[in-house]
Amino acid sequence: MQTGNGKEYKMIYLDNAATTLKKPMQVGEAMLNALQTMGNSSRGMHKGSMDAAHAIYGARVKLASFFHCPRPDHVVFTSNITESLNIALYGLLKSGDHVIATDLEHNSVLRPLYLLQKERGVMVDFVPADRSGLINYADFERLMRPNTKLAVCTHASNLTGNVVDIKKVSSIVHAHGALLIVDAAQTAGTWPVDMQEMGADVLCFTGHKGLMGPQGTGGLCIRKGVEIAPLIVGGTGVQTYSTSQPEQYPTRLEAGTLNGHGIAGLSAAIDCLNEIGVETIQTKEIMLTKRFYNGVRNIPGVTVYGDFSGEHLGIVLMNIRDYDSGEVSDLLSEEYGIATRAGAHCAPRLHEALGTKEQGAVRFSFSWFTTEEEIDTAIEAVKRIAEEE
Template identity: 40%
Template sequence: MTTNTRIIYADNAATTFPKPPEVLSEMLEVYTKKGVSPGRGSYDLSIEAENLVDEVRRQVCTFFNGDDPSRVVFGYNATDALNLIIQGLIEPGRHAVSSCLEHNSVLRPLHYFLQQGVIGLDLVSFDSEGFIDPGDVAKTIRPETRFVIINHGSNVVGTVQPVEQIGDVCAERGVPLILDVTQTAGIVPIDMQKWGVSAIAFTGHKSLYGPTGIGGLVARVGLDVRTTRFGGTGLDSRSLVHSQSYPQRLEAGTINILGVIGLSAGIRYIERQGLRRLYEEKMVLTRRLRDGLSAMEGVKLYCARSLKNHLPLLLCNAEGIDPEQVSTILDGDFGIATRAGLHCAPLVHQELGTSPRGAVRFSFGLFNTPEEIEKILRAMEAISRSQRKG
């Protein structure tokens, strides 16, 4: 338990904290006025709630430059959306391409279908700086490849992949590109149409500064995702066949309208602040931490020689100390919250040589300060020094 009066929160890649007060106040205000079941009743409030949800679909579609707001599908997070996409596209005898940088939200469903003998699977690796070579993707695509699925930004090493070039590779071969934008949405601009991305999966509670429990997918026109969940949609209730029109095709049950309100408020908040400005401010902090840790005896950084095309996060280890112990000391002695371990991305750590114990991750958000970075550096120096003396 920390003894500090104010925690230094450096685990924003897990979820951003705190949320902007404007987002929380708007959630409360709108929910108290329109927090009814959207599109399930013929009374005015239900219709207004449905109109609100449709407006947020348009907002999300514009934010990611999709091509049809009806193909914005709301779920409860990116893992949920990735499962919808993967399970809705998988076909027996087909093949998928992914990478060793992926989160278990991609790896586990793909592994399940591989073990069941349903699909073939190839995973491309990454270079010493954490980047995928588009040429490696091209080499793994076969005539039977159903889709390529990669993350836009790694939650472990922080690299932002060359999606436009990978999109060109996929387009030339007629293979859909699915992008996991969990870590990049709200940090860097995302352009589905320009990059040739067929679908994205996103979450609201990270750098979109919305609440937990809301996320979804955006699918381009031409990519039809098979229905894998069934139930009430508020449409054609006499039929026992689930609606095949979007977005109902991939939605079932009552939408998390409070989450939708918060997602919308979070997007507006970061747009008002300016994505470019926010990104540069966070990267100033990241570069300072990188420079300080690089000069520190007994500390090893991973994939951080260059921070070009990089998220505001760093991965490191203190030599001779278990990463979980480092994270515990940072919390208990210095009031610094970090994430240690494998970060739900075991293959990245296998490639880095940090498996099975993993490493310590620092990740920054809107409310971190230069003073906090200096405190982190002093804490890491103290931990490393104690190990050298011991």
């Protein structure tokens, strides 16, 4: 697979956990083709509209297969995973419900929960993370209450890159008759994600990170029988005379015109991922991560966060001495042409657990397009910054 990046791009892009900048060439081609041929899906019976409907349905089928969602019509498109998580949490939690989250969660989970606490009296408990950013699965058991409606858990931390054993979580959650929402923001496309095998009742994903699709795409895969009330209602092109949103998925959660052009790009990205194989991507990212971790871990003054003994994504979080993480990231960008992300990363509880609230931390994150040479250049840059004073 070639990257669509035709220009000689000089930046070493190691901020793939924020968004993958290099995309397969086919993604742009598919978007351009869609832009030239797509009408409005479900809003007519002519070729333009039908082409859009077929392309979008085709993307549902591919995503259902990719994530092992039993029904393609239970794949719902959104504009990003934040919308997916808001839809799932608002659409499932009612007044008096109890929910279990973890310290690993992103603000896309935390802020809806805090608001639901305030507005609907939903009760929230958090599985704590230790100073390595790990959770103890027994805490899910400990926090269960009779009114626990659901647990929500990330598949992997966007800070440390540590992967959570969702199967363990779901077995506890399901034993208590509760549901499990999984945030696959970091794992979709970089790690095998089988929602049935892991026991996710709702799987939320985004298109522009590991899936290497365009921004403006994302969605949820819903297990049959899970009833999520819509967050956004409006025109659907069907059942015009009904005063409420149609009941059936995916229409129930998809009001207004879908991002057909973006979905066409995402669909092409899935084809590319299938061609390479997610396991191959995973193997490469693990290799790159090990190479980087082994290169930086013993540099005097470097602190690496998280646990490297278990399953670990293509993310390495670090600080250099007591340097402000923003300044280190700026140096990396300006002096070495290396793009990373610094500061806080929308995961406030985990920063507190790791003890990086004040300093923030520098995150290096890799993708299928990252090369070993880039890793080595990044190691060298860290070394030099750590040697300066």
